[in-house]
Amino acid sequence: MDKFVITGGTALQGEIPTNGSKNAALPALAAALLTEEPVTLHRIPTVRDIRTMQRLLVDIGCQLEVDGQTVRMHTPAITSPEAPYELVKTMRASSLVLGPLVARSGRARVSLPGGCAIGARPINLHIFGLEQLGARINQAYGYIEAEAPDGLRGATVQFDRITVTGTEDLMMAAVLAKGETVLKNAAREPEVADLADLLTKMGARIEGAGTSTITIQGVDRLRGAEHTIIPDRIEAGTFLIAGAITGGDLSVTECCPDHLGSFVSKLQQAGVEVTQTAPTTLRVRGGNMRSVDMTTEEYPGFPTDLQAQYMALMTQADGIAIIVETIFENRFMHAQELARMGANIRLDGRQAIVAGKHELTGAGVIASDLRASASLVLAALVAKGETVIDRVYHIDRGYEKIESKLAQVGARIRRVD
Numbered sequence: 001m002d003k004f005v006i007t008g009g010t011a012l013q014g015e016i017p018t019n020g021s022k023n024a025a026l027p028a029l030a031a032a033l034l035t036e037e038p039v040t041l042h043r044i045p046t047v048r049d050i051r052t053m054q055r056l057l058v059d060i061g062c063q064l065e066v067d068g069q070t071v072r073m074h075t076p077a078i079t080s081p082e083a084p085y086e087l088v089k090t091m092r093a094s095s096l097v098l099g100p101l102v103a104r105s106g107r108a109r110v111s112l113p114g115g116c117a118i119g120a121r122p123i124n125l126h127i128f129g130l131e132q133l134g135a136r137i138n139q140a141y142g143y144i145e146a147e148a149p150d151g152l153r154g155a156t157v158q159f160d161r162i163t164v165t166g167t168e169d170l171m172m173a174a175v176l177a178k179g180e181t182v183l184k185n186a187a188r189e190p191e192v193a194d195l196a197d198l199l200t201k202m203g204a205r206i207e208g209a210g211t212s213t214i215t216i217q218g219v220d221r222l223r224g225a226e227h228t229i230i231p232d233r234i235e236a237g238t239f240l241i242a243g244a245i246t247g248g249d250l251s252v253t254e255c256c257p258d259h260l261g262s263f264v265s266k267l268q269q270a271g272v273e274v275t276q277t278a279p280t281t282l283r284v285r286g287g288n289m290r291s292v293d294m295t296t297e298e299y300p301g302f303p304t305d306l307q308a309q310y311m312a313l314m315t316q317a318d319g320i321a322i323i324v325e326t327i328f329e330n331r332f333m334h335a336q337e338l339a340r341m342g343a344n345i346r347l348d349g350r351q352a353i354v355a356g357k358h359e360l361t362g363a364g365v366i367a368s369d370l371r372a373s374a375s376l377v378l379a380a381l382v383a384k385g386e387t388v389i390d391r392v393y394h395i396d397r398g399y400e401k402i403e404s405k406l407a408q409v410g411a412r413i414r415r416v417d
């Protein structure tokens with residue numbers, strides 16, 4: 001198993017580029033199942049979750065060709081409308097094929113995901129929505145079987161809580177349903193809007209994506225399309241914290257500043273200098289920081305996917321920061337590892353109380369999930385001495401070559417087997 005060995009203490013300087021968004025690319029890849037014509041996607045990040053989704057699509061019947069960050073897909077027919085447990089257990093986003101499969105072939109068999117390191121994460125709302133669209137659902141032997149032999153029909157789906165992939169799954173189901181579907185209390189994340197852009201290029205009729213009410217007029221068929229994925233706002237945010245925590249001067253390029261509004265505002269409140277120096281560049285300059293409380297929220301609020309990284313930052317700010325996690329019930333696994341590096345963090349249910357500024361020191365730590373691993377890398381960049389992070393396969397799920405990107409701006413980080 002790979003490990004990262006990081007020697008802290010270097011201020012990061014220079015330019016660091018952003019990849020395409022993992023969480024926008026995953027539903028976009030699944031959307032290719034909705035048409036028998038070719039779909040070409042650009043700026044697909046080379047990360048493990050994307051490879052998992054590609055394997056799943058090939059099993060389902062998609063012919064797939066990868067050329068750098070461009071992926072060409074062609075699904076003349078669905079040969080096996082199934083997402084097996086072996087893949088779903090390694091990546092929950094596999095459930096994104098549920099909607100497209102029922103819409104295209106009238107049938108899907110998808111493994112229930114089971115537990116997850118950051119929370120229970122059920123998919124009951126995906127199932128509820130499909131039922132509203134007329135699918136018959138049967139649950140047995142750890143699988144969900146959905147059937148709509150005569151096709152889906154439009155309906156109003158009121159989500160009782162906001163779900164990102166649930167909104168995406170239902171949007172993909174509704175584009176080929178008969179009549180009008182209205183998704184209420186829909187997720188407003190940029191990744192949802194990006195998926196709607198792709199589907200619209202494929203001939204879907206969607207209004208309101210990016211707001212909490214999405215209206216979809218079903219069409220008989222979709223055509224092929226070509227689309228470029230939006231920048232990864234979570235990767236960009238992670239790099240901004242890397243610049244701030246090391247007291248560096250870092251320009252994060254090829255990002256979308258508009259998607260980082262509440263996050264950047266929080267950094268600025270903490271005294272971090274963040275300026276937009278070009279339409280797709282944010283420059284961060286570190287200095288003395290003060291603690292600022294933060295509560296995670298659905299977009300446009302502060303993203304849960306940057307909570308762990310923000311916690312690492314707050315260990316280096318003066319004062320006490322109360323961090324409240326509202327999206328996932330168990331997303332504080334990084335706190336104990338940060339504490340092993342010298343951070344003063346107390347957990348109280350969904351709250352973490354971080355007292356700074358405490359000098360961090362290198363230690364052996366274990367990555368427990370994707371974003372938790374990123375927070376350990378950030379802490380290690382500022383820690384005195386050497387940190388060894390075990391199980392970095394978690395970070396490889398969502399960050400492409402993070403060690404070489406960080407090394408290029410001065411970090412002392414290497415991967416060892």
Ligand code: EPU
Nearest residue numbers: 023093121122123124125126162163164165166327328370
């Ligand atoms: N929820 C339900 N029932 C459902 C669906 C969700 O109760 O049917 C609950 C979840 O348990 C959770 C909350 O609703 O407590 C929000 O979950 P959501 O469905 O929005 O999460 P997701 O769609 O599974 C996506 C991202 C996550 C990100 C969350 C929240 C993708 C592929 N994944 O997950 O990304 O944290 O939205 O923004 O888009 C990551 O990249 O590290 C990551 C975990």
